[in-house]
Amino acid sequence: MAVVTEDKIDELLTVLDGDIRHIRDSLSRLNELRSLVIKQDDKTLAQLLNRIRSDIKDYAWHERQRCSVRKDLADILGINVERVTLSMLEATLPQAKKTQVTDRKIKLRALAEQLKKEHLRTSLLLSDCARINRQLLNGILDLAQAATSTYGSDGAIKRQADPSFVSLQF
DSSP states (O other), rough: OOOOHHHHHHHHHHHHHHHHHHHHHHHHHHHHHHHHHHHOOOOHHHHHHHHHHHHHHHHHHHHHHHHHHHHHHHHHTOOOOGGHHHHHHHHOOOHHHHHHHHHHHHHHHHHHHHHHHHHHHHHHHHHHHHHHHHHHHHHTTTTTSSSSOOOOOOOTTTEEESSSSSOOOO
16 A cells, blocks of 8 residues: 655645634534524624625635545545545554544544534524514414404404404405
8 A cells, every 4th residue: 555645644634623623613603603693683693694604615615625635645545535534544644643633533523523512502592593483473463363353344243364463454
């Protein structure tokens, strides 16, 4: 099997460090998002969403870098790109580089698990907000009732199948 150059491993470590930073930033953004939703700070929430949109472009560049390094490693090792994993690389690296890759792999695994939990918490919060808003809207607009009764000028009962917040009938 071919030997992976130290420069290529350093490039991989740089990409892994970028992944670690990205996941930490995502965790921070999720916490900030939940806080802003609870505080109902629409202005800061809009700013956060704009920051997230701009960060997506930077992360897309990072994704291309990771794919490039992975392809280069696959070419050096003479294997298919799909087979290039951190676990596979650990087996082929010298001890010093193996330790560095293993450390980052452990960090990434822990951060990914934490991100999964925080994503679920954020989803649950937003789901609860939507449910509460729906209940409030139903209460205000009286959408929960199937029909509303009104009386005409002759005293006859008129039923509205689709009541609205403000009736425009005379």
